[in-house]
Amino acid sequence: MPSGLQQLEVLRNRARLLHPETSHYMLFSKSGFDEHVATRAAQDGTVTLVDFADMD
Numbered sequence: 001m002p003s004g005l006q007q008l009e010v011l012r013n014r015a016r017l018l019h020p021e022t023s024h025y026m027l028f029s030k031s032g033f034d035e036h037v038a039t040r041a042a043q044d045g046t047v048t049l050v051d052f053a054d055m056d
Helices: 005-018 035-043
Strands: 025-029 047-051
Touching (some): 005 025, 035 047
């Protein structure tokens, strides 16, 4: 199942506890990403998506 917005929001919420003013988010997935999180990442320069194909 592709990773989605829920995983990104969990990551953002946890990052706010540590360094709210300087955060860059990287999501890694073996099964890819759904269209919602891909669209959000394309619009938000602080989000990087890395799928299994990119890890070789």
